[in-house]
Amino acid sequence: MNSNPTDSQAFKAAVRTHWDAAARGWDGHSPAIRAWLRGSTDAMMAMAGVVPGARVLDVAAGAGDQTLDLAERVGPAGAVLATDLSPAIVALAQERARRAGFRQVQCRAADGEDLQVEAASFDAAVCRLGLMLFPNPLQGLREMHRALRPGGGVCTVVFSAPARNPCVTALMATALRHSGLPARDPFAPGSLFSLGQPRRIDALFLEAGFHDVATTAVDAVFRLPSVDDYLAFVRSSASPILQILAGLSEAQAEAAWNDVREQLRAFDTPTGWEGPNELLITAARRP
Numbered sequence: 604m605n606s607n608p609t610d611s612q613a614f615k616a617a618v619r620t621h622w623d624a625a626a627r628g629w630d631g632h633s634p635a636i637r638a639w640l641r642g643s644t645d646a647m648m649a650m651a652g653v654v655p656g657a658r659v660l661d662v663a664a665g666a667g668d669q670t671l672d673l674a675e676r677v678g679p680a681g682a683v684l685a686t687d688l689s690p691a692i693v694a695l696a697q698e699r700a701r702r703a704g705f706r707q708v709q710c711r712a713a714d715g716e717d718l719q720v721e722a723a724s725f726d727a728a729v730c731r732l733g734l735m736l737f738p739n740p741l742q743g744l745r746e747m748h749r750a751l752r753p754g755g756g757v758c759t760v761v762f763s764a765p766a767r768n769p770c771v772t773a774l775m776a777t778a779l780r781h782s783g784l785p786a787r788d789p790f791a792p793g794s795l796f797s798l799g800q801p802r803r804i805d806a807l808f809l810e811a812g813f814h815d816v817a818t819t820a821v822d823a824v825f826r827l828p829s830v831d832d833y834l835a836f837v838r839s840s841a842s843p844i845l846q847i848l849a850g851l852s853e854a855q856a857e858a859a860w861n862d863v864r865e866q867l868r869a870f871d872t873p874t875g876w877e878g879p880n881e882l883l884i885t886a887a888r889r890p
């Protein structure tokens with residue numbers, strides 16, 4: 604896909620359409636997402652060097668959950684530009700920033716592989732759970748590199764290996780099986796685990812020109828009252844899964860959801876539901 608610009612544009616058009624449709628669901632689950640990603644978000648901001656007064660680029664910002672944290676950290680003397688491929692989701696980020704009174708936040712629809720920002724104009728860049736969805740993540744990293752001033756810091760968060768993320772793996776496998784589709788290469792470009800192979804993401808950062816590249820694997824357990832709360836989140840906002848199920852009738856899709864619910868009950872605990880996830884946090888610096 605990387606070598607064929609037409610395929611890449613068609614892929615991104617589909618991604619945009621599906622995230623436009625999932626935008627309200629993702630936004631509506633912000634409190635759960637926020638709690639799930641609290642530790643990785645704090646680490647990401649610290650590793651990228653987000654400090655008071657900094658100018659920060661937020662790539663694939665979604666509905667702006669981490670954008671609000673960035674705005675808080677840089678304070679009124681700083682600036683945050685939140686960008687996302689989906690105009691619908693980035694409009695929600697803008698609305699949340701406005702409601703929170705963060706005048707230092709600007710939001711703009713932009714492909715992470717072609718950001719249209721001035722070169723060397725940011726002190727730090729972050730991308731939380733977005734880079735793995737790019738058909739050409741190397742180009743996304745090159746764009747962040749170009750946007751950073753020399754010495755500027757970058758930090759991304761992506762899913763690690765399929766075996767370390769059993770809920771996502773079960774969702775993908777069940778959706779494909781019920782849709783009559785063959786199993787897919789879990790590491791295919793643009794897929795949820797595309798950057799989950801050991802050392803793959805480090806190699807891309809180095810190829811993009813970054814120095815001091817370091818990746819840390821962190822646990823990010825999704826804790827919710829019940830498996831049905833997790834499924835409610837996935838059903839309204841997990842665009843890659845919904846994209847696979849889009850061709851099924853209502854009854855067929857319901858059978859797929861029932862099947863996956865039974866599998867995910869394996870993560871019921873006496874106090875609620877705890878879905879294991881592992882994320883890779885990669886930090887680096889533009890020389």
Ligand SMILES: C[S@@+](CC[C@H](N)C(=O)[O-])C[C@H]1O[C@@H](n2cnc3c(N)ncnc32)[C@H](O)[C@@H]1O
Pocket residue numbers: 615618619622636662663664665666667668669686687688689692713714715716730731732733736737738
């Ligand atoms: C899982 S959501 C994460 C959103 C947000 N960063 C968060 O953590 O809440 C993935 C986001 O990546 C965006 N995305 C996917 N491909 C993109 C691309 N090529 N350029 C920019 N954004 C992209 C989607 O539109 C979606 O908003």
